[in-house]
Amino acid sequence: MGLRALALALLLAGPAAADPLRIATWDPGLSRDGPGLLLRDIMARDPQVVAAAQVIAHAAPDAILLTGLDWDLDNRALTAFAGLLAEQGHAMPHHHATQSNRGMATGVDLDGDGRAGQPRDAQGYGAFTGQAGLAVLSRLSIAGVTDHSATLWRDLPGHRMPGSPHADIQRLSSTAHWDVALDTPAGPLHLLALAATPPAFEDRNPARNHDEVTFWLTHLPDAPFAILGNLNVDPQDGDGDPATLAALAAVTQDPRPRGAWQPPQTGPNAGQRGDPALDTAEYDRAPGNLRLDYVLPAKGLSVLASGVVWPAPDDPLAEAVALASHRRLVWVDLDLK
Template sequence: MATYGAALSRDGPGLLLRDIRAGEAQAAAAAEVIAEAGPDILLLTDFDYDWEGRALDAFAGLVAEAGHPMPHRFALRPNAGMATELDLDGDGRRGEADDAQGWGRFAGDGGLALLSRHPIDAEAARDYSALLWRDLPESRATEAGLSEAVLAAQRLSSTGHWTVEVRPEGAAPLTVLAFAATPPVFDGPEDRNGLRNADEIRLWRHVLDGAFGPAPERRFVLLGNANLDPVDGEGRHAAIRALLEDPRLQDPRPESVGARAAADPDHAGAPALDTADWDGPGNLRVHYVLPSADWRVTGAGVVWPEGGPLATAATTAGPHRLVWVDLAAPEGAPP
């Protein structure tokens, strides 16, 4: 299992497909990193969505050319770039990227995409992305200073929240809980994005409680970009710490030698756990692969070498690093 926030979004619709077909270096580097990691199931958290899935098909072809075929694909239209008729950010203007359900310059900007070596049961997928922010139990939307009109329209998910069934041949199916949350920055003293980020993360605990229908009971994996470090950087750190400490989940704490070598001296968190290399906020742990407690973890890591060709490819692909966890059935249990 892996999640990767490679910068596979562009400034307008169709441009990602153009760049992939043209052999653009950044997209090729991201495909190289994925092929080197060799995941069975991969969630991309910054991938431009198009209705026919042409960019995703083309990128999967690029990964296959790099040596790692992943023939099964799944994506839903994200909230990112989904236009509204409202001034969601309250700046007096409408129709801007900040006025979409999730920040986006066009419909589909920076969505989610699932690639898999195993069949995906698209019909069994559940999409929580239409849930209004105010309708989350114990929602903090009213603390963000939103008008009644905005509260009646603003969705919780800035990109998307899904559960998707993957069915490996000869093994029990597993459920993927996929998401990407808004960064808890780029707002004002009302902390709109910080509050929303925390609630996007907290949604999963309600899903596991069964608040939105039957909860996954066994062999599931929650993964994606929470955009929140447990200790460092901005945001309401208690939200991600509560998820990491939930007894229904386990945290394999993937590490890398590259992150350890690039430690920020003023950060309090373990530097080896960082998953993104940013100027300004520094290196942070924001990407997570959290298996349910009934999995046996056999390995975990972050593709962040200290040097060499793979390190170059990882840097070329963008500031985010691929996070992976190897899983097996418990001893004595069927596959």
């Protein structure tokens, strides 16, 4: 085997048995105002798209859940973005994405405002099918995926769903719930993925956020797992119900990933109760920066390290991080031996 072929084989190979596995989640801002526009921007090497690829390549995860990437029927945008990642030196040849509930038309007036066919009348908020969907990219092969996204909200045990004339069609997932099994040298690792609705904007959303996040408590695999994604609830600040995260604490551990730098705690951040080093979302309006994105390994798994990619302004990576998204990438290193 030549040197170039050997280098490519090493790049594409999954981690060795003794290596830790880096699992990550991030909303990279790869959503646009209409179908096909993301693919256009990827092919044109739009600076924001390139910045997103640079941030992921810097973090170098073995698997990452992207919680804001437009879906298309043939996964052309996802495939093209994976190619851009390879150009940045971090090949992730295995990926999964299917149609999410965002923008999926229902044909009824779900939000009760007297008009059907609006973004809030879709199964999950969205102006078009697949807007800001989920995607998994991985260096490890994917053994299988169980998709729970079609589960009706009313069918969740102990749900908080308010009364609705459309309970027979209203799904729980505002985006998706996937159980993605990764092939690792130590056996399967299940990524329990989601992007929950924010607990704001609509009267039904606080209840839906709680039920989306706690859904996995009734669907845990009999194997090592990590719950990850955009949970859209901060344990101390914002509109979310802290009891939502407390419920997950019964089966997971929180590595409390920290960023290297935090903006000054002034303006909308003044008076916040949470540790700013844990924040993963930057807002220039009330309630300020929040911790919304999580990787929560199952109890008993060995966590080696964790972090939030939030560099100081003078860091060479800071420009790409700021350009890509107002969210920050979260990673956790696991030892599965």
